[in-house]
Amino acid sequence: MGCKPAATPIEINHKLGDSKEDDMAVDRNSFQRLVGRLIYLSHTRPDIAYAVGVVSQFMHNPKESHLRAVVQILQYLKGTPGKGIMFKRGEKLTLEAYTDADYAGSIVDRRSTSGYYTFFGGNLVTWRSKKHNVVARSSAEAEFRAMALGICELLWLKIILEDLKVKLDGPMKLYCDNKSAINIAHNPVQHDRTKHVEVDRHFIKEKLDSGLICTPYVTTGNQVADILTKGLPSKDFQKLVGKLRMEDIHAPA
Structure with a gap:
């Protein structure tokens, strides 16, 4: 609850993969529970779908680097708790x-x-x-x-x-x-x-x-x-999220 918010849910050109020898293991059960909650949340938050998909690939043997990536998703959510998809009446049915x-x-x-x-x-x-x-x-x-x-x-x-x-x-x-x-x-x-x-x-x-x-x-x-395919710079990420018609109900009018 006291973390610093992040601008994006995942780093640009991230190198998440099979961990190095000095990468410490973390508790698998707690990691799986946390990622499971994020998978559920991604059904209404398309902006975190790619990041959640990446970290979910390491649920069988999570390491410190994978946990840090999950923490960044939480930091992003900390800064956007009211963001969601806004549905508006369209002029054309396309x-x-x-x-x-x-x-x-x-x-x-x-x-x-x-x-x-x-x-x-x-x-x-x-x-x-x-x-x-x-x-x-x-x-x-x-x-x-x-x-x-x-x-x-x-x-x-x-x-x-x-x-x-x-x-x-x-x-x-x-x-x-x-x-x-x-x-x-x-x-x-x-x-x-x-x-x-x-x-x-x-x-x-x-x-x-x-x-x-x-x-x-x-x-x-x-x-x-x-x-949905890669980590993006903050400016580009925010621009594209706006095109998804995702709005923050907590943002000033």
Whole structure:
């Protein structure tokens, strides 16, 4: 309760991985209970989803460095106790998703982390930060997996809305900040260097050809899914959190 608040839930370019020999072990049960509470909290706090996903990877053998990372999440929450998602009435009933991937970000096994945010009528409804099950052979492969996950989420939301008799305005939008991945998705020509992403490429191309999905380019500075794939500087982090329509009820009017 007396800690100094932190500006972000996780450090930039953090090196959390298998601990060094001089890294002392901490009580596993208390570490697991604490991280378990943070996992529960992340269901309503998308701004800590990536940080919680990182520390939860070390619940089997936590060390001092992992505990310090958890403490930083608590310090961030100390400074933002009233922050939450604000839902507002939108002018258009549109479905949008922002997808991103951090290529080979894990120093333990060099697996990538992908994330997506989905918005309905401008309001944040679902999000996910997930470490890949296998190592990506290129940044394009990592981005394609993120795009495929985002499209699957959009299709699932579309089915729910159809059951509720809600008609969408225009095609669903999948925002990506990787022009190479967007170009490959639209290009029907096979290339040797893209064979390893062939399944995801055909899946995405099928949805593009049907007009169900469009893939506008978004600049890295406006890519809100960056929060779900890496640690960011305080200024960039706060800017992107604001784009999620997260507001602090304790902030002065």
